[in-house]
Amino acid sequence: MLPLSRTLETLLGLQEAMDLARDTGFFENTTTSRGVYPPMNIFEKDGDLVLVSELAGVKKEDLNIEVKNNILRLSGERRIDYGENVSYHRIERTASKFDRTLRLPVNVESDQVRAEYIDGLLVISLPRAESEKPKRIAIQ
Structure with missing residues (x-):
């Protein structure tokens, strides 16, 4: 014992x-994601979609964003390197690859998608496709 x-x-x-x-x-x-990393919020603002994701410790050049119709894919890698001759006492932050694919509630204009990455926060602006926008019908 x-x-x-x-x-x-x-x-x-x-x-x-x-x-x-x-x-x-x-x-x-x-099959649409591996894990819950990175955490994401998606909301609608002025008729378009906005995605906000926390990616602390991920370099901009290690991110890949793809969008087509109403599918968004965010993939990348978080690398952690403390150098050589290091003795770990606790490991909670891990290096890992991530790959998340999300179905958006509407089609977006993929050629107009914009992304900003500042201080570990990724903000992706996803303009709604013209075909998805409500059309005002004039009464004759």
Whole structure:
């Protein structure tokens, strides 16, 4: 039988492994994303869509954004490198690749999509396609 301190250490290690597996999407059964990273909010503003995503620690050149009709794909990689001869005592921030595909509620004008990335916050402006905008009908 293991001493109590060793048992607690083992259980904490198991809990950390389960948390990591959950956070990386190991238990997801969908093909539209791998995990919940990066977290995203999508909202409508003035008839167009805006996506805001937190990507702390990701470099702009490590991001890829694709959009076609009403499908948006955000992929990239978060790299973490503390150099050589480092002894880790706790690892909660992990390096990882991510790839999320989202179905937007409307088609967008892909040639007019704009993205800004400042201080780890990605903001993507997604103009609604003309064919999706309501048309005013004149009464004759």
